[in-house]
Amino acid sequence: MKKNKKTVLPIEKAELTPEEIERIEREREIIDQSAPYHKGEKLLSARNVKVNFNLRGAELTAIRGASLDVYEGETLAIVGESGSGKSVFTKTFLGMLDKNGRITDGELWFHGEDMAQYTSEEQWLKVRGKKIAMVFQDPMTSLNPVRTIGEQIAEVIMWHFGKSHDEAKKETIELLHKVGIQDPEKRYKQYPGEFSGGMRQRVVIATAIACRPEILICDEPTTALDVTVQAQVLDLIKSLQKELKMSVVFITHDLGVVANVADWVAVMYAGKIVEYGTVHDIFKSPEHPYTKALLQSLPQLGTKGNDLYSIHGTPPSLFKTIKGDAFAPRNADAMKIDFEEEPPVFPVSETHWARTWLLSPQAKDYREALIKRDAERKENQIPEEPFDYTNAEKLITVRDLSVKFKIAGSTFRAVDGVSFDIYKGETLSLVGESGSGKTTIGRAIMRIYTNNVDGEVKFNGSKITGKLSRADKKKLHMQMQMIFQDPMASLNERAKVDYIISEGLYNYHLFENEEDRIAKVESILSEVGLTAEFISRFPHEFSGGQRQRIGIARSLIMNPDFLVADEPISALDVSIRAQVINLLNKMKRERSLTYLFIAHDLSAVRFISDRIAVIHKGHLVELAPAEELFAHPLHPYTKALLSAVPQPNPDTERDKVLVKYDPDMHDYSTDKPAWTEITPGHFIYANAKEMEGYMNEISR
């Protein structure tokens, strides 16, 4: 864990006016109202916490007065997008702020002590790890790669409880067993490198609970994991909480995860808690416009063929000064007062409060009108007709595609004999976990990989694998383009937006003169919703969603017919995803594009795709029209994926039963599997015996 060597400056509390004192008092009262509705006693109480950072010479306020309570035996979820301050806020509970940050105001009560006044590392060591423990997003940052995991956990036990090595080892093995690691005696002696991502996260959880903390803070513990593994880790955290009677603070941006684990939810925006309530309060009757927008923009809740509700703009950066409601500039329904005065806390019920002027009795009419309008809009959405395949032309045919990689002398087939077609005008989604070969397929079609590719890919009837002439390559570059996953890595940091977007134009000299080029760049920028003044800026001046749109503009300027979208939304904030999905759908309609959409989970895919292909370990296991796949999944892996998708509905999500998939269930030793069409349009990878079972399942 990072050492915090900051020198704590004496907190200078600004002189408060009587009105401000009154406002803070009132807020406390409203926050305390929920106390009788909690399961246990109040454990930790943060009041009006402010955190400042010193970044590149500027003093920035990351947390602008956040108040929150953690009660015994409950799970509290803190929801917010990156930069909202949710991680920073919880790090103050353990005194783990980065060395350029400090608490400048507020109180942090825990066991009768105000931790905001702690000045020395010794004081924090009594709390950190012992009473409050933390699990981070990336397990590798908290594990030492050159020591066995058993020793790492045993060390914690010896250090905190002063036990002998043998006792600690015994306890460690018990702990490993408890977090669901099989064969713990053997695993004790292994190194973190020998564990998969999910297993590593289990080890980190074991380390965190080794001291039986009262509060376990989980900072996006499943974001880096595959959906099926994520569901298992969430189950583990839930069962550990019951067993050890801990309080869990769960930080996440995924509302599906919130519905799954949380009892109480706090929504954070720009360094403040803007809404707080039980999980049912938040999901059934959200009040703050930001919470409402977040829920409405989920693709799981969209109607196919209609635009998703989307939040405009970008999350605020800390460099912007905030006046009034921080969300107001992005809120199309904001009131004038939102730009003038910061909204106070209004109670909704005794368990539910929100920080928005909409709850003022003066805004009653406007609020009701908004609710009515949203309900109407939802009703008026008519689902689109499913894609008509009867006269569809094949744009791309992939036959027996295999891609090999040489790793440490041995060859590894990332993609193994994959065949499918993509029809003109459709969106085909390719869904699979990390390492399943989905990105490799996309890149093989894009000819990023050429030497190690076997099989055949045809585009518009002509073969595009193997050696091509310069003219053919040029034609392909004009027809096929790609959108990338990571908006941070996919733009050249040292080039201006102007060059990034014109790169394709320069390559094939697709413009008459300089003015023509600028005009083209500006028109594509406005198509993706950005202003012309952005062209002289560098990528780092943009947020993730804007960068992703620049990436889309870069590929669209070539006027392609076909786009490979490689997980274009998985690295984006929730509030931004809907924007990008809408943009992709709009472009598809306006430019009659065809998409190969690559994704790692099924939640967004249903909304955008016509057909879905599921890939596992380099093999396509099932391919069917989207609705058909959701209605009648056949392959056990598809079923496992479907059950793991977190649904933003606390009623169904909390008690759902996970379907587990074990590849060993297939016996392919004598009876070889094949890629067969089981019903028209529904393909499955199975052997003769399994086919029989699937046929029975369909006829039932």
Next chain:
Amino acid sequence: MNHSEKKLNSLHNSLMRDPALFEPAEFSAMESEKTGASNYSYWRSTLRTFFKSKAVIALCVLVSVILLMSFLYPVFSPIDPTKVSINPLDWNHRPSFKHPFGTDALGRDIFARAWYGCRNSFILAFCIALSDVGIGMIMGALWGYNKKLDPIMIEVYNIMTNVPSTVYLVLLAYIMNTSFITLFISMASRGWIVEARFFRNRILSIRDAEYNIASQCLGTPMRRIATRNIIPHIISLIIMEAALCIPYSIGSEVFLGFVGVGMPVDAITLGNMVNHGRASFTLHPYQMLLPAAVLCIITVAFYYLGNKFADASDPRNHV
């Protein structure tokens, strides 16, 4: 009216505002895009981090003074560093106001010789830095991008780096006549491979970055990928490597001069001066110590600045 309703009412009353403010406000989609901008700039942050330390500023000033002196002193000074005096009274003077570093066994002014020596050593060092980093970068780029070249280059690297550098330098300088060119060839012929490997590792790590794949998808020719995608990302490394190359080259020159296979005996370089001073070290230690001190200051300053610049150019340190 019960207690809690009363409270709610009093709350609402205290929060009464001008009703006109509860009208819908105008919304501008473009305005909402502007909330996210940050003021970060790579080069500005690098320079800011670099110059944050007082030692860096002091050393930068010192290095500039030394550079200026080395190149301006020979132009403006009336003192001839090669002028030998036949008057024994001019020999082996202690440092004084007239001769700040004293005079040597032939009555030559050591202070003047030190600056001439610095100039020559700097010229040699700049030439070597240019060739090492230049050739190293080109070879490193080829090495990083061409998978077939990899096994060959690794063998070349292993062979070249496993021959002890002193043996190699001494041997080459021995075979050829001692001259500036000899020294340059013997040092430059071997320095590039280390740089090439360094750049190869860096280029490998950015070669498969998504933005380079994007360029590939757009059909960007190799030449433009190199000039627009690769070099701008490693320019700070190039500066750093060049800065670190200079003290190393000066040090090597001094070493070769010291063992007697450096520049010709009559050439004024720091290496030769240290070598001359060695002969009379027991009687007149300043004749060796003072040039050596100048040398130390130069090498330490360049190493320190190079390393500090490397730290400052790492975006993780931009806080």
